[in-house]
Amino acid sequence: MYEISTKTYRMRFHSLEWEEGQSPKELITLLKELCTKWLQPQKHSIDQIIDFILLEQLLQVFDVKLRTWVEEHRPKTSKEAMELAEVFLAAHCPRNLRKEDKVIQRPRTTAKPTGIYPWAY
């Protein structure tokens, strides 16, 4: 039996392309359907929904190896994903978790698209 997970809806929502001849109304209806099936507003609180959006972006920021590994463990929250990332990094790059590591505050630069989610423009 093929089970469509929320992850599948999320991926489909973000990779949807406009078909030639499709009306804007059809497009938005389809997008709305996929978005609703991903975020499931009837089941979740506003904080949970924002966390789903946050989780997705966090995964997107990870490099491919880390993202793949974290996703295999199916994190349900951004906190879980972050903790998984810490585990991965501790195993692969122990130096990354030194207390003296400083957070680098990047100055605002022009945005660049990343991967299949070219939101920044």
Add this chain to the structure above:
Amino acid sequence: YFCLSTDEDCGYSMAPKKQPGVETPDRAILEKFEIRTETYRIRFRSVEWEHGQPPKELLALLKELSTKWLQPDKHTVDQIIDFVLLEQHLQVFLVAHRPRNLRREDKVSIT
């Protein structure tokens, strides 16, 4: 550069609606620096992970930016979903209509 603003009194295509006598210092400062939720949205989507940055800090930054973009204290669940929807809708529109991004397999015809 598309700017989508969720603030009622700003926007590039509309004249700002000013209410006389209701100019708070905070709003004046925000307008001066043109900080809008759209700015936070772009910053949220542009975050990159610096080598050596602890995941906790990365998450905290993303959380701050997403909160400033989506403003959960001011909006309903449906409105939040609308923001995400609008963002994706615009993205699909841009990808479909930006000529230099056309790939051979695109079906858009140019007449």
